[in-house]
Amino acid sequence: MASTRYLFGEFAIDCDQRILLGASGPVPLNARYFDALVLLVENAGSLISKDRFNEEVWRSMPVTDEALTQCIRSLRSALGDKARDPRFIETVPKHGYRFVGEVRREEMAEGPPSTASADPIPYDSAFALLWRATIGGAGAGLIGGVLYGMIGLPDAPGALSALLVMVALCGVVGILAGLGVGAGLGVAAFFAPQSRAWQVAGAALGGGLVGALSELLGVDAFTLLFGRAPSDMTGLPEGLTLGLAIGCALLVPQRESDGRRSLMPLAVAVPLGLVSGAMIAFAGGRLMAGSLEKLAEAFGESRIGLGRIAAMFGEQDFGPLSLAFATAFEAMLFVTMVVAAIRLLQDRHGNRMPAGDVGRYAGSV
Numbered sequence: 001m002a003s004t005r006y007l008f009g010e011f012a013i014d015c016d017q018r019i020l021l022g023a024s025g026p027v028p029l030n031a032r033y034f035d036a037l038v039l040l041v042e043n044a045g046s047l048i049s050k051d052r053f054n055e056e057v058w059r060s061m062p063v064t065d066e067a068l069t070q071c072i073r074s075l076r077s078a079l080g081d082k083a084r085d086p087r088f089i090e091t092v093p094k095h096g097y098r099f100v101g102e103v104r105r106e107e108m109a110e111g112p113p114s115t116a117s118a119d120p121i122p123y124d125s126a127f128a129l130l131w132r133a134t135i136g137g138a139g140a141g142l143i144g145g146v147l148y149g150m151i152g153l154p155d156a157p158g159a160l161s162a163l164l165v166m167v168a169l170c171g172v173v174g175i176l177a178g179l180g181v182g183a184g185l186g187v188a189a190f191f192a193p194q195s196r197a198w199q200v201a202g203a204a205l206g207g208g209l210v211g212a213l214s215e216l217l218g219v220d221a222f223t224l225l226f227g228r229a230p231s232d233m234t235g236l237p238e239g240l241t242l243g244l245a246i247g248c249a250l251l252v253p254q255r256e257s258d259g260r261r262s263l264m265p266l267a268v269a270v271p272l273g274l275v276s277g278a279m280i281a282f283a284g285g286r287l288m289a290g291s292l293e294k295l296a297e298a299f300g301e302s303r304i305g306l307g308r309i310a311a312m313f314g315e316q317d318f319g320p321l322s323l324a325f326a327t328a329f330e331a332m333l334f335v336t337m338v339v340a341a342i343r344l345l346q347d348r349h350g351n352r353m354p355a356g357d358v359g360r361y362a363g364s365v
Helices: 031-042 050-056 065-079 120-152 159-191 196-226 236-249 264-282 288-298 307-312 320-349 355-363
Strands: 002-008 011-014 019-022 025-027 047-049 089-092 096-099 104-109
Touching: 002 031, 011 031, 031 050, 031 065, 031 096, 047 050, 050 065, 050 096, 065 089, 120 159, 120 288, 120 320, 159 196, 159 236, 159 320, 196 236, 236 264, 236 320, 264 320, 288 320, 307 320
Parallel strands: none
Antiparallel strands: 002 011, 002 104, 011 019, 019 025, 047 096, 089 096
């Protein structure tokens, strides 16, 4: 027996399973609002009057204008639509509503989908998370590199080239860190698109894995080239903590109930980043500034110096207060930039995918 699906934008409606799917997985709707959406989509381009909603959705039960308005408002919020500039649901004043999005109907046979038909969209979603997180990590690294380059390098001939080296170093570290978190998020989205727990775990494990590999390869590289290596560099615990903070911040909805973009993910990311950085510092961990300080200790001829940060806290050297401040700032910057890149780029591109691809993803659920 065939299963009917309606495909529009980045969404798919599975009528038999009574589920609305978006690019990131199922979109929650109560039964009545789902029926209203199906009615609109099945009659795309046609005006649906209040009387027809009353008859086919509310089953001839008395329905107020406010109840219907709230239903449409909730549907627009779920679809990321706007009343003033509708992509999907258009208001016809004093008459009803019309679905204006392009809709394609697809009949799919029951049974497990083939690998070829089920894979494309989870892969696309996973790859999108990967590159967005990488962009966020790169941005954080470049900003941190400029700041530490201006603070930590001497005012002397060659300072500009040293600044560029610092920016490049921090940028590469940021890219790798973002890549790790994005890879973890992508794997979670691929194998468990409906699970928030796996989203958080994927981000944490991805960050932890990159932290561990970076520490291992960094120590080995310094030992191979110079015969010694700095101790206590950024590693597994720091990566796990930052990834966990990012995964938790991404749980916050990015849209208000009226469909407007919400700044709550960023508002949550800032304190989560600060808290995670403070936890890392108080547990004896280190991020970029702490690793640079250890590098300067291991190589006495190093030109790196973070005394200006120490002076802000009345410390002669880069001590506990300086380390805690720098670590909290770095964590906040990284977490906020990665969350911003994922959420803002997602909103900019809308995760819009070809209707056929959405249908294939729907078939895999």
